[in-house]
Amino acid sequence: MSKVALSPPPGRTLPEPDLYDTDLYLWTQAQAALLRTGRRRDIDWHHLAEEIESVGGSQKSEIRNRLAILLQHLLKWEFQPEKRKYGWRASIVEQRLQIDGLVDVSPSLKSWPDAVLPKTYRLARVRVADETGLSEGTFPENCPYAMAQILDEGFCPGPMAPDVT
Secondary structure (H helix, E strand, O other): OOOOOOOOOOOOOOOOOOOHHHHHHHHHHHHHHHHHHOHHHOOOOOHHHHHHHHHHHHHHHHHHHHHHHHHHHHHHHOHHHHHHOOHHHHHHHHHHHHHHHHHHHOOOOOHHHHHHHOOOOOOHHHHHHHHHOOOOHHHHOOOOHHHHHHHOOOOOOOOOOOOOO
16 A cells, blocks of 8 residues: 655644654654653654553563562572572662662552462462472472561561572
């Protein structure tokens, strides 16, 4: 199908053809400039709405991904105490802080970790079995930790010893 050249309505200019599809960053900068200068008629409203929605989706996805990593390290910490590493502990701390920071920026997502915990735990369980070489049956079928524990800075499951290397 051939493209027909469109002319803008009087008093309006069309954005560069397909800029949204060819250079998303440049498109975002152009849209921001149009918003700042009040040129509302020239804004690509459809794509702008899509991008705004995707920002929220990105935050939800990031929380879910960080929760999966956190759960993986909590499971390794509990079920492989003899192999504990400083990196696991550092990752546990980092993921908690990052999740907390994301929720600070978007308080409406405070309940999101609870909402995705069952599916996220299933993913973490599969990943940790693969990483450790232990069977999935080694780990509880359902998440053994409450969300309050998962996000609690002082919580680390399993025996305290041995020390972290």
